[in-house]
Amino acid sequence: MNWRWVFSALLLLAGAGFIALGNWQLDRLDWKVALIDRVESRVHADAAPAPLPAEWPDIRVDSHEYRHIFLKGTFLQNRDTRVLAVSEEGSGYWVMTPLQTAERGTVLINRGFVGQGTEPATPPSGTVTLRGLLRLSEPKGGFLRENLPAANRWYSRDVAAIGEYHGVKLAPYFVDAAADQPGSPGGDGPIGGLTVIQFSNTHRVYALTWYTLALMAAGAAFFVLKSRRSQP
Structure with a gap:
């Protein structure tokens, strides 16, 4: 041939x-x-109640990521976790605090950003209602550095690992608090509403x-x- x-x-x-x-x-x-x-429509839609525990297994990127939700509950005191971050405000940390609700489990709230060397404001006591965007847990490894729970050093918002560190059973997602929410006062305290929504x-x-x-x-x-x- x-x-x-x-x-x-x-x-x-x-x-x-x-x-x-x-x-x-x-x-x-x-x-x-x-x-x-779909994401654009979720972000700008009215806030809906957070998913119930029975709905947790069905939470997916396509159907839930960046959904605008609200929750009512009580912040767990002395359970802040700082996750290394870079935002439009500079380098610093996301401040993650569990919020215990009556019917929707305990949900990790990203109260917002604080700069390097800044002590975040203590979350308010008592019952609060806040809103924000539902986010899926960030996996370990990949492009993000491995978390070091034993040293309390966090580089990704790994919900399961943070819950295990604090001895708290958490919902399989976290919430980016919107601006000016309870626990996210802005100023030197955690600055909410800094979620960047960008898809390649x-x-x-x-x-x-x-x-x-x-x-x-x-x-x-x-x-x-x-x-x-x-x-x-």
Whole structure:
């Protein structure tokens, strides 16, 4: 078998694979755009009650992340956890405090940001009602440094690990408190409402890249076959 035919067939096969990958990226683009639209609608919707414990197993990124919710409960005193963070206010910490509710379990609240060397305000005592955005627990490892619970050093908002450290059973999510909520007074105390909502959406660029590679593979196959016919 002539090697040119074999090489051309391989190029065309690769081109078909590139087209399939481009189509997959377009499917991902549709999914990402729909996700962004859903998140935008959740963030700006009226606050809804926090999920009940029976709903916890069904909490997912697609259906719950950044949902605008409210809770009523009591902050657990002396249970603050500071998680290293960088925000528009500079470098410092997120202040995470459990909120015990009557029907919706104990939920970890990100009361907001404090700068390096700043002592966060003590959470208020008594029953409070606050609102914020539902966030999923941040996993250990990956791009984030490993938490060191034994040294009380935290680099990700890992709800299960923080709950275990304090001996508290927590809901499998945390809440980014909105600005000016109980426990998030702003100023030198925890500053709430600093959630950054940003999704990487490069699927269109990737799709164009794969389609371009498919055209290049087809062009190369055509060139190889044409060079064979042009030989005497």
